[in-house]
Amino acid sequence: MITSSTSARRSRLAGSTASAAALVVLVSACGGTGGGSASAPDNFSYLSVTENTTVKTALTTLSKGECKTAQDGLPLKVETVPQASLDQKLQLLAGQDALPVQFAAGNAPALTQQLYKSGKVADLEAKLTSLGVFDQLEPAAVSTIKALYGGKVEVLPYEYNIEGIFYNKKIFSANGLSVPGTWSELVAAAAKLEAKGIQPFSASGQQGWPLTRLISGYLYRSLGPDALQAVADGKAKLTDPAYVKAAQEVAALGKKGYFGKGVGSIDYDTSMNEFLSGKAGMLYMGSWALANIADEKQNKVGADNVGFMPFPAVEGGKGSIEQYPSNVGLGITLGAKSFDKKTGAWVSCIAKNYGSTALKDQGAISGFKVNTPVENSNEVTGQVRETISASKQNVLWFEALFSTKATTVSQSNAAGLVAGSLSPEKFMRTVQDALAEK
Template identity: 50%
Template sequence: MNTIVKHRRTLLAGVAGMSALTLMLAACSGSSSDGSSEGSGDGASNLNFLAINENETIPTTLTTLSENECKAQNEAQPLKISTQAQSTLDQQLQLLAGQGALPQVFISANAPTLNAQLAEQGSLQDVGEALDTLGISDDILPAATSVIENLYDGQQLVLPTELNIEGIWYNKQLLADNGIEVPTTWDELVDAFATLKAAGVQPVSQAGKGGDGWGVTRWVGNYIARDLGPDALKAVRDGEAKLTDPEYVAAADAIADLGANGYFGDSPTSIDYSTALNTFLTGGSGFIYMGSWAVSAFNDPEQNKIGEDNIGFMQFPEVTGGAGSADQMPANVGTALAISAKGFADDTATQDWVRCIADNYGTVALRDSGQVTGFAVTGDVEVSPLSQLVQDQIAAVDTSILWFEAYFSAEATTTSQNDGGLLASGQLSGEDFMTQVQSNLD
């Protein structure tokens, strides 16, 4: 184990220019929560938190806080957790916001544009203003603040429960057994896939079922960034380019080709996030594209059967002749927390909870789950080698890039992520995929 010490200082000065936020994940089913906010200001009601099925780290960390560091806050206002499938989260948040019934704390929307809309409507609390009000702005690392503000035009709308890098993780032993050096270019990566496939090993484990197709669309977005440069998707947002332009279609075609060759497995449209991760961690595939939020699973011996020492990380490789660089790292603040404006303004007990979360979340998440967050950490915390690897990688980042759907509307995001699995299975051409997504942007 490695020991790191951070005394409320900037975690990574080198990433102050990051401009990404998450996204990430997706699945199915409905909510088990009515999402109603019961805050009354007297501390007698619950602190309602709407979680998602696909992320266990956040509710686990909040539960730990309720039993220890935030015990007093929990006695005044007991934590009550309900869950929602990520694929239906945005729809549920829109419904609750329309009813004036958002819970005090909840997982922020998949689409950043929806978070911005909720804030504009007065439903979502500006977290930056809340932290200023409570006098605890220093609890958020400047790097994380920069990521959020760059995405939300200067506003700090969410709490960063993660500070992630994204890239390709690989099984060291499988690569060694098949004589594969860690790829540094796209052509080398495709050759590695072909070698594994010929040896009877699934090259890539990637979810493609329903909304879990976000893992596939990450490949599209990163290929675009490597080929056309880090601002290529911003050009689409600004109307200077379209996803249906030939150079953008070429990126989707490159991923469709992987699917047509079976490199994502026999039936990626039937694979959800948990299954894809399990396939990699049980030695069933050579590679997986994933964010560093998965390190908590990598550190769990009950999930990780190939061993921590057997997992390596590589940056998304360069495309020959492309305008982008492998040094430009996909980065985000993960599955973030949002606060309802009504819940925060009307309830001093909720404000006490927000203060306690900001003060302690980063330390507990790192200590118990190996999760690198955007919160400051106090004291000495032992971390696993993989968690240290993440911190080292983040420290080396000079330029970060956005994920594929970062600037998309909620509708376009849903279309993209639902169609990702079809792209990975070779059932959808790059042109058809881009046409369908662009139609939601026009």
């Protein structure tokens, strides 16, 4: 089972970004002279976040088994800080040229990119290629990392999630529904469930992001994988007709009651419970939900009754249903100057063995290849693993490239969009205005 806390998972998946003030502090601290201790490290120091024990547990297991040789040469030493304090800790260590060998990257890609540009973070594509293990990273995970980090591999995918729609097989079968391949078919399926008195979708309006993910899903399918990059680059605006159309389509689902009553007050745990107790036919969520699905205490419908489908195609759109929204959780990176031969031994071993160990012991899916056969606990887990392995190009989520303020504005207004208190035009204009602020 994945052991990171629900609160940590929510904040991570919401796509939080570092503040401008934090970046100013970091830039002044880092300078431009390169970083990391010039002397060889005497241990494989790893700075983690308190809320997530998955990586720490897997590395400890590896240190006693497959990576014992690397452990003997450079002993693993783990230190933890609360995730809320991580950015401040990294800035302090960077300013002191005291970053650990390996550390949880900042809460936003922008922070890690600053560390990389100042010479304090290793070029991991070059390092892993030199070690002959770059091919141990799943191509889809590499695609996601490069999309988040300006075309560079600046973090390792100790966690990897794809997103899509989980659905209740029993409900679909009982109502004569097949898996929707297009948006029109999805809307039609929702209408049929609603007519039968079954809530079509479960979603957390309180969190906001499960609703805005539907907007970005529509945008990626209608306009193609660069839809939101174009907004970030100033080549398009969320107020453009094609972008407003996506908000209109999602708002229409809410107007028809497809999210049930009081979606704005539904929190993450409640929305998960609605789906796993059979009260809703579908749930847009990421593959981190596999842990909940595999938990018999939570899942009252049974893991065998849960299926997974990609966000459907938009008729005439430029995107592909094979482009899955994805994230790498809280990325983990390595210091540039402490990356010596002994560190390389650890990294090589991790690249070859972490994927299998994390999946076998904790049910955690990473962006590393699984080289030792691991029996799937259920069919849907196997399906998601196969999808990740086959996927070549992935996309991001709605707020991935937004500022902190725009992210907050987007997620806090999502419930109003589907509840009808905020028009699609007003929603997109409000978020665009937040993006325009410096």
